Amino acid sequence: MSGTRKKALLKVIILGDSGVGKTSLMNQYVNRRFSNQYKATIGADFLTRDVNIDDRTVTLQIWDTAGQERFQSLGVAFYRGADCCVLAFDVTNAASFKSLDSWRDEFLIQARYVFELLK
Template sequence: MASRRRMLLKVIILGDSGVGKTSLMNQYVNRKFSNQYKATIGADFLTKEIQFEDRLFTLQIWDTAGQERFQSLGVAFYRGADCCVLVYDVNVMKSFDNLNNWREEFLIQAGPSDPENFPFVVLGNKIDVDGGNSRVVRWPAYLLMLFGF
């Protein structure tokens, strides 16, 4: 029988503007995709309940603006995060190159108690664009270089 106790997990999605953070969140939570681009202003969040083994979890998924002008809002949104998802567009090398900046800025502003072991997930998005012909970031070589492996 599943435990009645629910655990809240705060997940932050970060990355450059236009990499598809909002689309990823909407696809995961609502199973909906839209081709219309609308920039996120500040931050927004959705929740999704999932069951893992015998526990219920509520994911509070925070979608943040990728524009530089909104990065000062980070402290308020990042505090208390349990995980950070770093998103890049596989067709735009700069979005990949900026992942370490997003990671470092998150660690500074969120101030996790154990930054060395804080969980990050890296997602390459938009692999379907142009049938994959415009892809410039290949897995895993660039990722390994990014994090110094």
């Protein structure tokens, strides 16, 4: 029976300002590919990668969300069901680092809201 264990799925969302490299981070981790060309994410996109944790296969569903303010309202819907987030910033852009508090707080608010609904 141990060979028929259900595969775990974890939803991970990458958050941060526009242009900090969220898409590049996701593509590098999942596909081992990097591109110097910048193309803004509209809404959100995701890729998956299987990892082994304690002899168990876990599928990471990694969501790349749009960092532009005009798409941030869409991003809130993608927080739903997230198990964790990765906060991304550009080391050459201090403002993108300062924005991390806002990204974290919004994630925690949305996560708490979903948790309260499930009680």
